[in-house]
Amino acid sequence: SETRRKLLELFSQAKGDFISGQKISEILGCSRTAVWKHIEDLRKEGFELEAVRRRGYRIIKTPDKITANEIQFGLKTEVLGRHIYFEEEVDSTQKIAHKLAYEGAPEGTLVVAELQKAGRGRLNRTWFSPKGTGIWMSLILRPPIPPQKAPQLTLLTAVAISQAIQEVTGLVPDIKWPNDILMNGKKCVGILTELQAELDQVRSVIVGMGVNVNHQLSEFPEEIQSVATSLAIEKGSPIKRAELIQEILFKFETLYHQYLQHGFLPIKLLWEGYAISIGREVVARTLHGNVKGKALGITDEGVLMLEAADGTIHYIHSADIEL
Numbered sequence: 270s271e272t273r274r275k276l277l278e279l280f281s282q283a284k285g286d287f288i289s290g291q292k293i294s295e296i297l298g299c300s301r302t303a304v305w306k307h308i309e310d311l312r313k314e315g316f317e318l319e320a321v322r323r324r325g326y327r328i329i330k331t332p333d334k335i336t337a338n339e340i341q342f343g344l345k346t347e348v349l350g351r352h353i354y355f356e357e358e359v360d361s362t363q364k365i366a367h368k369l370a371y372e373g374a375p376e377g378t379l380v381v382a383e384l385q386k387a388g389r390g391r392l393n394r395t396w397f398s399p400k401g402t403g404i405w406m407s408l409i410l411r412p413p414i415p416p417q418k419a420p421q422l423t424l425l426t427a428v429a430i431s432q433a434i435q436e437v438t439g440l441v442p443d444i445k446w447p448n449d450i451l452m453n454g455k456k457c458v459g460i461l462t463e464l465q466a467e468l469d470q471v472r473s474v475i476v477g478m479g480v481n482v483n484h485q486l487s488e489f490p491e492e493i494q495s496v497a498t499s500l501a502i503e504k505g506s507p508i509k510r511a512e513l514i515q516e517i518l519f520k521f522e523t524l525y526h527q528y529l530q531h532g533f534l535p536i537k538l539l540w541e542g543y544a545i546s547i548g549r550e551v552v553a554r555t556l557h558g559n560v561k562g563k564a565l566g567i568t569d570e571g572v573l574m575l576e577a578a579d580g581t582i583h584y585i586h587s588a589d590i591e592l
């Protein structure tokens with residue numbers, strides 16, 4: 270409401286200082302009781318307010334909201350995130366993005382939710398996506414590439430998210446081929462790239478991104494507590510999700526332009542700067558069995574090269590890597 274907007278503006282101008290109830294009621298043109306009711310409403314929405322006799326009210330903490338408005342206000346991109354579908358609660362943002370893409374949604378359309386009841390990982394694994402602490406979003410792209418090149422976009426996404434995390438938090442993440450972003454060896458980001466394609470041409474790529482931002486360790490299900498982490502755990506303080514989303518979209522757009530103009534090579538170089546698996550003995554768990562060997566790096570196409578003990582080079586297109 271208009272009153273709500275004015276009240277938030279007052280608090281924002283006060284920059285954390287107290288404002289007396291008297292002054293608020295004068296400026297808003299309502300009774301002291303009405304002011305108190307507005308304050309209670311703000312508390313219900315997640316604002317933390319302190320009330321002190323004779324001094325008034327002050328805001329201690331604003332809620333970490335990610336509505337479409339919050340994301341678009343201050344967004345630096347031209348195309349990505351210019352159409353946003355925000356939902357409080359969904360099964361999976363991937364599912365919605367697939368439907369929108371099929372119906373012709375333009376490139377850059379973003380689906381974001383506060384909570385996923387059935388968040389998906391690869392190979393029908395589940396992705397834990399609780400309310401209010403993470404970024405759960407799916408981006409629709411329409412790159413003019415053949416389907417077999419689409420996995421390169423997974424690597425591009427990993428670079429974009431890593432750069433954004435570094436920019437916003439100062440933390441430097443590691444990328445484990447192909448789609449894990451780790452902090453101190455624990456997963457804080459998952460990427461799921463899915464396609465709608467003809468035989469020789471992609472119609473759309475749906476890039477699903479899950480970022481654990483403000484979770485505490487105890488908030489993760491027990492079975493992933495030893496392998497999962499959040500940015501707030503690693504940094505030691507909370508991070509504004511809307512700001513991180515904006516930065517991810519900005520880095521993504523820059524890399525995506527480079528990719529469309531110059532191909533995968535410039536992305537490969539940036540990717541290698543974050544990669545941790547390279548040069549190490551790993552096991553690649555593929556759908557056709559396990560391959561053990563030393564990770565030599567990725568090809569100019571983004572395919573992982575493993576050198577087995579007998580010197581054979583294996584080209585891995587898709588797998589889970591164990592370090």
Ligand code: BTX
Nearest residue numbers: 361363388389390391394396397406459460477478479497
């Ligand atoms: P993945 O198959 O590489 O990883 C899934 C595995 O990761 C799970 O089996 C579990 O062990 C672990 N895991 C599950 N949830 C978490 C979590 N929150 N943090 C760390 N580890 C976890 C990765 O798949 C791809 C995930 C993409 C998620 C996004 S969210 C927005 C979009 N919508 C959707 O349904 N999926 C994508």
